[in-house]
Amino acid sequence: MKKxxxxxxxxxxxxxxxxxxxxxxxxxxxxxVTRIITTLASDEMEGRMIYTPGIEKAxxxxxxxxxxxxxxxxxxxxxxxxxxxxxxxxxxxTSVSINGESIKGENVIGMINSESMTIDDVASTNxxxxxxxxxxxxxxGQARNMKGKTLMLVNNAHGSLFRRFRGFFSRPSSVMxxxxxxxxxxxxxxxxxxxxxxxxxKNTLETKRLNNVAGQITGNRPNExxxxxxxxxxxxxxxxxxxxxxxxxxxxxxxxxAVMTLAKYFKDTGKKPERTIMFVAFTAEESGGFGSRYFSxxxxxxxxxxxxxxxxxxxxxxxGTNSAWITGFDKSNFGELLQKxxxxxxxxxxxxxxxxxxxxxxxxxxxxxxxxxxxxSISTTQIxxxxxxxxxxxxxxTIDLDHMTNTIRALAAAAVRMISGQDTPTRxxxxxxx
Ligand SMILES: [Zn+2]
Numbered sequence: 001m002k003k004x005x006x007x008x009x010x011x012x013x014x015x016x017x018x019x020x021x022x023x024x025x026x027x028x029x030x031x032x033v034t035r036i037i038t039t040l041a042s043d044e045m046e047g048r049m050i051y052t053p054g055i056e057k058a059x060x061x062x063x064x065x066x067x068x069x070x071x072x073x074x075x076x077x078x079x080x081x082x083x084x085x086x087x088x089x090x091x092x093x094t095s096v097s098i099n100g101e102s103i104k105g106e107n108v109i110g111m112i113n114s115e116s117m118t119i120d121d122v123a124s125t126n127x128x129x130x131x132x133x134x135x136x137x138x139x140x141g142q143a144r145n146m147k148g149k150t151l152m153l154v155n156n157a158h159g160s161l162f163r164r165f166r167g168f169f170s171r172p173s174s175v176m177x178x179x180x181x182x183x184x185x186x187x188x189x190x191x192x193x194x195x196x197x198x199x200x201x202k203n204t205l206e207t208k209r210l211n212n213v214a215g216q217i218t219g220n221r222p223n224e225x226x227x228x229x230x231x232x233x234x235x236x237x238x239x240x241x242x243x244x245x246x247x248x249x250x251x252x253x254x255x256x257x258a259v260m261t262l263a264k265y266f267k268d269t270g271k272k273p274e275r276t277i278m279f280v281a282f283t284a285e286e287s288g289g290f291g292s293r294y295f296s297x298x299x300x301x302x303x304x305x306x307x308x309x310x311x312x313x314x315x316x317x318x319x320g321t322n323s324a325w326i327t328g329f330d331k332s333n334f335g336e337l338l339q340k341x342x343x344x345x346x347x348x349x350x351x352x353x354x355x356x357x358x359x360x361x362x363x364x365x366x367x368x369x370x371x372x373x374x375x376x377s378i379s380t381t382q383i384x385x386x387x388x389x390x391x392x393x394x395x396x397x398t399i400d401l402d403h404m405t406n407t408i409r410a411l412a413a414a415a416v417r418m419i420s421g422q423d424t425p426t427r428x429x430x431x432x433x434x
């Protein structure tokens with residue numbers, strides 16, 4: 001007979017505390033799961049887009065839940081908010097003259113991550129010429145990686161691709177750090193030799209704030225961390241359909257709910273864990289992964305023993321309910337350890353069945369994996385056929401709450417030996433992560 005999760009979790013709780021705490025407190029309760037995901041994915045949260053009142057509400061809700069649970073703040077912080085600045089840049093003007101002749105505005109693209117840049121010294125400027133027969137994309141890739149100020153002269157033969165680039169790079173951009181030293185200007189011209197040069201790029205600069213929400217239970221080994229994460233941002237309000245709110249119930253209110261209920265569960269076991277358990281709701285995953293990037297700069301990644309990044313666990317996987325898949329399965333033995341931990345139960349973990357989709361690189365785990373952390377995303381969505389993925393219809397009504405609750409219970413069980421220090425996943429080799 002297969003053990004049920006309730007039984008397994010009681011055993012887990014026993015190893016932490018008393019039977020009483022197991023029976024009364026340390027449970028992952030489906031009503032709680034339902035309450036949290038329903039709140040996060042409600043229309044009131046307006047799809048949790050960065051820089052909107054909706055995501056502020058979501059942050060405040062997660063903070064208040066962390067407070068109720070009794071999590072500690074991260075070292076150096078006096079709240080659960082891990083805040084950082086973002087710079088929003090919008091091109092105001094780009095003027096270019098080459099060899100004394102000024103170029104029409106529609107034929108220039110200014111790409112700088114600062115408020116302004118002047119380029120007027122030919123000798124110290126990287127000049128890249130894209131001739132008629134050259135591959136513009138490839139040359140662009142090279143030019144973007146060059147240090148300093150770069151001028152790219154694009155032959156008129158590439159006019160249509162140039163205009164697509166111009167459309168893309170004319171949009172406002174968000175960066176975490178301003179960069180005055182490096183920048184690039186593209187010009188559509190048949191000129192390929194530069195004797196004199198005068199370039200002025202101006203942006204309007206707006207400083208904005210973003211925040212992750214983070215808390216922890218400090219263990220006996222404070223510098224060994226088991227991390228549970230998910231992103232709480234989503235796509236906001238867009239389009240002109242009848243339902244404009246992208247509630248993001250599965251993506252990723254489901255993962256955020258898991259992080260919150262796991263926090264409560266491990267806190268309720270009542271005993272100090274061996275390793276520190278950290279719980280983070282990342283911001284801005286959908287807009288460039290800025291939340292996890294900032295987080296990764298604020299601690300020593302060598303201290304993170306394992307990262308459970310939980311992404312879209314609200315609907316049953318291809319292999320059925322009671323199963324979840326793990327991205328980057330062969331990059332560490334994290335997945336194998338999870339499989340072993342739930343052996344004999346009705347739950348199964350298996351390797352990501354959609355390698356072609358590069359999902360290992362499409363969430364916040366990749367940022368930490370690049371630093372050597374066994375950082376994997378755990379998901380149950382059938383991503384190739386999911387009709388709700390990145391649609392306004394990703395609502396709580398589409399969520400299988402039995403399956404989701406079971407998955408959170410399985411994650412709790414699967415993490416126990418890592419939290420107790422009995423299991424330590426092998427590190428990811430950054431050379432195997434692009
Ligand atoms: Zn997501």
